Amino acid sequence: MPFYSRLRKSFRAGSAEEATRKRTIAGLRRLREALAGHFPKDTDRIATLRIGTWNIREFGNTKYGGRDTYEPLYYMAEILSNFDIAAIQEVRDNMREFLDLRQILGPDWDYIATDVTDGGAGNGERMVFLFNRNRVRFRHIAGELTLPDGKKVLASFGERIKLQNGLALQLPEAADLSGIYDARSLTAGSGTIRLDEDLEIPLPEGAVLSLPVGSALALTKGTEVTRPPGSKGKVGVQVPQGSVSGENFRLRFPGEAMDQSFKQFARTPFIVSFQSGWIKIDLATVHIYFGDNENEKLLAQRKHEIIRLTEALGNRAAKEIKADPDNPVLTAVLGDFNIISAEHETMEALQANGFEVPPQIREIPGSNVEKTKAYDQIAFWEPKRKRGHVQVDIRGAGVFDYFEHVYRLDERDTYQPQRSEGSYRTWRTYKMSDHLPMWIELTSDFSDAYIDACDKTEPSG
Structure with a gap:
């Protein structure tokens, strides 16, 4: 009571x-x-x-x-x-x-x-x-x-990578992504307009990431490798030449490059x-x-x-x-x-x-x-x-x-x-x-x- x-x-x-x-x-x-x-x-x-x-x-x-x-x-x-x-x-x-x-x-x-x-x-x-x-x-x-x-709960829009500290997006020559897009915005004072949500701009074919010094190619735990004869604590790895992709490979960036939304x-x-x-x-x-x-x-x-x-x-x-x-x-x-x-x-x-x-x-x-x-x-x-x-x-x-x-x-x-x-x-x-x-x-x-x-x-x- x-x-x-x-x-x-x-x-x-x-x-x-x-x-x-x-x-x-x-x-x-x-x-x-x-x-x-x-x-x-x-x-x-x-x-x-x-x-x-x-x-x-x-x-x-x-x-x-x-x-x-x-x-x-x-x-x-x-x-x-x-x-x-x-x-x-x-x-x-x-x-x-x-x-x-x-x-x-x-x-x-x-x-x-x-x-x-x-x-x-x-x-x-x-x-x-x-x-x-x-x-x-x-x-x-x-x-x-x-x-x-x-x-863990990843953002529905996917993980984001911070384009800073040497990590950059290289667009194809003559590609220009400037334009008018649908997005919510708000007034931030003195006539300034700011985004009120993430704006996603599709990338043209041929866009690539330029990686900073200190980046590494990571092979995930459980990936099958070989052991060189007589080499304790070392493994042999086969890395594809040219384009590297696949479920066993990850990119590791230096610092806090991932947004971790x-x-x-x-x-x-x-x-x-x-x-x-x-x-x-x-x-x-x-x-x-x-x-x-x-x-x-x-x-x-x-x-x-x-x-x-x-x-x-x-x-x-x-x-x-x-x-x-x-x-x-x-x-x-x-x-x-x-x-x-x-x-x-x-x-x-x-x-x-x-x-x-x-x-x-x-x-x-x-x-x-x-x-x-x-x-x-x-x-x-x-x-x-x-x-x-x-x-x-x-x-x-x-x-x-x-x-x-x-x-x-x-x-x-x-x-x-x-x-x-x-x-x-x-x-x-x-x-x-x-x-x-x-x-x-x-x-x-x-x-x-x-x-x-x-x-x-x-x-x-």
Whole structure:
């Protein structure tokens, strides 16, 4: 139960502070009534585990004033208090708002967070798990998921080579690549125009790379070679004359010639192990690279990340099962996958390598505010696998639309009378979010099945 201590103190009648206090009280009443009717009513909460995931837009940023009063944080706390575990994405470097939220939730709530992810694609975000210690136990296992060599996420446009420090592209004589090309651009001040995306110009036949001093021809590990007689520590190599190519050959450049655009995930997935009742579960929260819904190459980048994610997590779970066939630990991944729809290829990528999105989640039309995009998802690895008495038994699932109860469209004149409806719609997403919280509830008590099995055990001797 959240602690709403700031609501006790009243202010002068007609003041902005008193209006905020009264408005927050009314909003909390509406939220509490709606939440009470939203979640399953016929379940014993002692015997279930409710897991939520919520991308809270730029949580900690100051755009549109940030969460500049306690009002939005009180609403968030009321929603999150209905979960046992909540995976939160888009928590920024400045955790002040998040820590205020946690204080409102009270001393029973704890959290585990990653550091922020550097780089433009990482957007300065961190992953956070909030959990109620009265309902869930942290199993002291946590880590960020990284990919091994050969399984890293390469950019969909291919690896780039920096043309500098002696590395140059030699064009055929009289070739001129200047011209007009399709590309996004933006104004950078003083009339300067800059590219807002990579521009790819096809190269004419005959273009070659001029390599800098210190470059080397590398033969890959495992290439078949010969051993000269009596020459310990030396090998004989056959290198084609003229044009050199083939799967065993690589070029090694001096210095940092490779761009290394996307070697790991844009935002590193975070895995934490929890226990609630009989359920031991490894939860991985993600915020998959977005790019662009219309750009095929950037969309492919998103798909590549999801495939590498499910592959890595699936291999990890399979390895643990192989080492211990009686391992009862569930593996699930949840968060913002930026999946366009249940029928899209990005959903196919998520449901690869043994992962399945439960029907109760797939039936949700959308988790964005407009409910048109299936960005947020929850998926389990091999949910039908026998794990002793523990199983994936889903008691309910859904998304909760808080904008039906707080920061409503009919309250625009109360909050932002100077804004148009479209501008108000955007403004309110920076008070709450542009994503709706998604949740799933699982059975966590399998005592009856265990007792029944014990009763059927034949006496020994």
